[in-house]
Amino acid sequence: MTVLDFDGIAFDPTGTRPQAVAAPTPAAAPAAPEQVTSVAQQASSALAPVHAPQSGAGPVHPVAADAIAAMRAGVIEAHRAALTAQTALQREVWRRARAATVGAEAxxxxxxxxxxxxxxxxxxxxxxxxxxxxxxxxxxxxxxxxxxxxxxxxxxxxxxxxxxxxxxxxxxxxxxxxxxxxxxxxxxxxxxxxxxxxxxxxxxxxxxxxxxxxxxxxxxxxxxxxxxxxxxxxxxxxxxxxxxxxxxxxxxxxxxxxxxxxxxxxxxxxxxxxxxxxxxxxxxxxxxxxxxxERLGAEVGPGQAVPRVLLNEFHMAHLARGDQAIAMGPEFAEYTGVRATRLPTGGLLLVDRVLRFDGERGNLESASYDTEYDSPADSWYYGDTANDSMPHFVYMETSLQAALLMGYYAGPTLTQPGTTLSLRNLGGTATVLRQIDLRGKTIQQSSRLLSTTILPGSSLQTFDYTLSVDGEPFYRGETMFGYFSDQALGNQTGLDAGKYVPSWLSEHPEAAPRVIDVAARRADPASPACSRRKLALIDRVEVVDEGGNYGAGYLRSLRTIDPQDWFFARHFHLDPVIPGSLGVESVIHAVQEWMLDAGFADGMADPVFRIPRDIAFSWRYRGQFLPTDGTVELEAHIKSVHRGPHGATVVVDGSLWKPGLRIYELIDLAIELADRKALS
Structure with missing residues (x-):
């Protein structure tokens, strides 16, 4: 079993001053089990202030250090103000919606x-x-x-x-x-x-x-x-x-x-x-x-609304945007109507029922559980994706939501009463075991809580999970979540400990990229294999042929964030951020457009995209995209291209930036283009 390491703090719960950081080094081979430092040890060491200057650098002038500290403090304060304003706005929306539904009930x-x-x-x-x-x-x-x-x-x-x-x-x-x-x-x-x-x-x-x-x-x-x-x-x-x-x-x-x-x-x-x-x-x-x-006097909380089912669709709706005491039990009543851990809502709510929970509240060390998600054939994402079946982000979301659900139920936030803690995914790894059309299927999700580490102003949990249909696994992975206070969310350090790391294109001004006009292709109803409507995540892609870290091609896309983007109302209630899985999906779309532009679909009667099997993909998130962040910048480095008798598979590494901060990293993200008619 792989052990997920936490290699630094995504959000600084103590607001320490800027730390000098050594230049990034290439990823090392996985350590042997006896060499792996525990999550608690790594997180504790990450919290310790570092006073030494960057290796090989000269001393930092006091005036410059003060100026940098002042700039960082200003950014943090602006970020906190944005969080506060969003909370107030979302809370008012919740209050009005709650008043309307209570009025309907009366x-x-x-x-x-x-x-x-x-x-x-x-x-x-x-x-x-x-x-x-x-x-x-x-x-x-x-x-x-x-x-x-x-x-x-x-x-x-x-x-x-x-x-x-x-x-x-x-x-x-x-x-x-x-x-x-x-x-x-x-x-x-x-x-x-x-x-x-x-x-x-x-x-x-x-x-x-x-x-x-x-x-x-x-x-x-x-x-x-x-x-x-x-x-x-x-x-x-x-x-x-x-x-x-x-x-x-x-x-x-x-x-x-x-x-x-x-x-x-x-x-x-x-x-x-x-x-x-x-x-x-x-x-x-x-x-x-x-x-x-319900019957007069009947209880409707966990395990009470329906015999032998801990949670069902009714509880999921309440956890997403209603009464947390109904969803998770009376201990969670204080989280109703405030910024707190929630499931997504609307079309991003991708878990339906908890059938089994082998654990108990307060035991944060381990638990196992089985959940289900029904994926109707008329689900919106099947119509909006360029994939042959389910889009990649739904694979990620349904597995991650199943994992976080019962990790939260175990009660890590209850150890810090009076503290508002929001959930953020920090990373993971996953592999498609077999390709299957998931339309109309009920997906069984078997997950295990592996560990919980409580830290000042935050806590960390690790999980593994397997998705199956009719008892046959098709997707498996591991992930890590963190619960963070508002102060911690305001102190973002990104993947590079606060240091600005530019994109490859910014470091190569001599490169002359060509542009793929994605929006124009999408506007043509006859365009094949094109993501549309809610999954229209990018409008153009800049391409540097033979560019990038591997010399096989480089892609970049810049998108303006609209505070009215549909997913902010879904993810999360009272705590709007762009889903990390949609960040991954946007990189996939850039690669898909490049593959079509490069002629990979030439000669195909019915080109479709798929998620390749047996290629492990990993991700790290060390920040969040807010409605006020302005832009999302992404890049992808073509790592390998494999052509087969019925199509081609491309593997890339990628990163995503909010202004001034690299916060997502993707490794070995694979996209397959195949001819559906040839496959059938």
């Missing part, structure tokens, strides 16, 4: 008395643009269960009214240990007679139900919304739950006709609920709200 219990308020709330809810049925937009509600059923007759509706959910929709609507008591029309006579269509993500909004009814139109509107809640599996995350709801007033009397229900909003926080607009024959529109509610 409205469902008020029923007719609050119908007007519910109507107003539903009318104010934003409706996303229409999206093709085959592709879910990023951030859309992810159903807890899926079915091919899209039409129902009266007999099927009566079975739903009797609580026979899986008998109508199939076995995906039945989970081990979950008592399904939610049923259709529990509070009103069944007025729906036929469901002509049910769709998620299609038409307008998040979903739609087109139904025929005979009787009370208000009951028909409510039942159409209840049907959609059952269809998407909402009750499956709260065993023994029921449906409750409210509907606006209408002058339409009893009769028969068609109800067209458009679902405007779905969420699992604070309880699973949906808001919709129902249009009746004759044009009458009603606002409808339906909520999934």
């Amino acid at each position: 409205a469902t219990h008020a029923l007719p008395a609050a119908a007007a308020a519910v109507t107003a709330g539903a009318q104010q809810a934003p409706v996303p643009p229409s999206t093709p049925v085959f592709l879910a937009p990023e951030g859309a509600f992810k159903p807890l269960a899926r079915t091919a059923v899209s039409r129902l007759d009266r007999a099927a509706l009566e079975r739903l009214a009797a609580g026979e959910l899986s008998a109508v929709f199939g076995r995906t609507h039945q989970r081990t240990g979950v008592e399904v008591t939610a049923r259709l029309a529990a509070t009103t006579p069944l007025t729906l007679t036929e469901i002509e269509s049910i769709e998620v993500y299609g038409g307008t909004g998040n979903g739609r139900v087109l139904a025929r009814f005979d009787g009370d139109p208000r009951a028909a509107a409510l039942q159409a919304a209840e049907l959609f809640a059952l269809y998407t599996g909402m009750p499956l995350c709260l065993s023994g739950s029921t449906l409750t709801g409210g509907v606006g007033e209408t002058e339409a009397g009893f009769g028969s006709g068609i109800v067209d229900l458009v679902v405007d909003r779905l969420d699992l926080v604070p309880r699973p609920f949906l808001q919709a607009t129902a249009t009746l024959d004759g044009g009458a529109a009603l606002a409808v709200t339906v909520m999934v509610a």
